[in-house]
Amino acid sequence: MLSRYFSYQQFEDALKAILKTMGQKSLSDIEIGKSVKDRSIYGIKLGTGKIKILIWSQMHGNESSTTRALFKFIKSDDLDSLLRNISLYIIPVLNPDGTENWTRLNANNVDLNRDAIDLTQPESRILRSVFDHFNPDYCLNLHGQRSIFGSLDGDQPAQISFLAPAGDLEKTISQARLKSMQVINAIHGQLKNKVNGVIGRYSDDFNINCVGDYMTSKHVPTVLFEAGHSGDDYSRDRVTDLMYESLKIAINTIKKGAVIDKYDILDVYNSIPRMNKSYVDILIKNYQSISGLKTLGVQYHEQVKEGVLYFVPVLIGINREDVLYGHREIDLNDFLDYNNDLILEENLEIRSKSLDIGIFY
Ligand SMILES: [Zn+2]
Structure with missing residues (x-):
């Protein structure tokens, strides 16, 4: 398995090995564009079901846990049953140059998660193009967070965190947001006793240049995942496992479908602890x-x-x-x-x- 830091070459080798076990595809078959420094960016399609889910990871180059969780997910024994009724489009690393150099920003020093409207960077344009053409029913936006976050009300590190981003300045509780919240609630319910600390909830202040906010504004339910820190997990191996579990719960919840009770969903979502930089x-x-x-x-x-x-x-x-x-x-x-x-x-x-x-x- 890849360790917390891997070079882009190591990532490509690991991806190649996975593709080999899945069939005959080569890396060049799945290349969907190039980074600023001309590194290849890849898109993997899995499943042929009706419900379409777009997943991308490592748009911030120094946030590798969710990429490792995705590899684990793709290799999991129950992948076939997870993919029933589902089509996935996975971009495992959106920011190859940042990945190589362990930086949040891309090679032009731009935060790709503040470029959703301006689309000044090739990596941002690739993600937008996939979003427009694949036309997903859900998006999963995978990140990692620094070791500074605890719960707002006490001495508990936020080992993993989530957000159902707002789609407008008024933070309207739209159908899209309720669907995202339903996914987060399911993850919280199933993993809250397994985390070392708490599962946190990010602030939903609206910024249209953040990719998740933009996609929610287009009525596509989008869930922000954040792999965080707890105890001595500097290898981030334990949180990688939690992100893997979270991905599986998310897919299974999306499969079940419809929003049942708006107020139930809001109650549970609002009970998830807010976070503090403590x-x-x-x-x-x-x-x-x-x-x-x-x-x-x-x-x-x-x-x-x-x-x-x-x-x-x-x-x-x-x-x-x-x-x-x-x-x-x-x-x-x-x-x-x-x-x-x-x-x-x-x-x-x-x-x-x-x-x-x-x-x-
Ligand atoms: Zn991030």
Whole structure:
């Protein structure tokens, strides 16, 4: 299986291997366009059923968990039964240049999820063209989120999150949004006891340049998936499994079809916890400075060097009131000698000979 960071070549090799097991298609048969840096973008069609679902992943290049979940989904033993009555169109990586370089943006430094109307980038135009020609009944918009999100009302990391985006400024509860909410409610119901933390719900502020908002404005139910962080899952293997489960639940819910009760759906959807930026990767407590005890917020900055993903611990704040929790918490009262050993400057890498806090894969 692909690890959290993979080069685009590794992705293409994995895709080639999957196509081989499914039949005879070669990569060139499924190429649907090119990125800014002339890398191929692929579209996979699965199933021949009536209900059409468009799925794309990694429009942000440094969000790979859902791409790995899609591979797992395509290889799953129950794929045939999942595809009954369903036609899928999957773009497993929309942003190859960002994937190669582990950046959110594409090679022109544009956020493809803010380009839905302007369509300034080739990758945005490819997605729009597939949307227009495939004419989906549902869209699944797959992303990953940073390790900063917790529930609004307590000490719970948001391991996975979802959104039924608005289709207009008034955030009208349209039939399309109800259908998206119904999918999210099913995932929440079946996975809420399996997550480490909570399942979160994103804000539905409307922005027509976000792809999900645009598609909802065209009356196509669209679900935003966000693979998040919890505990020490920096490989994001556990959340990849949760995204795989979420995809299967989504497909099975879509199959069941119609919206039954608007108010039931809204009640359940609104009960899913809203999110707050309350987490850091590491919270270091009781650091003895000249002016007293301090709490240090440390966030990993992700850097790819020669094919290896490094998590570099950077001090992002001292006694910050908005940072309440750490995925890992270190109390320096338990390690009194370590106070002398930390080299601290805001926005710089934290260095320590004795605290073992760097990670790489
Ligand atoms: Zn994203």
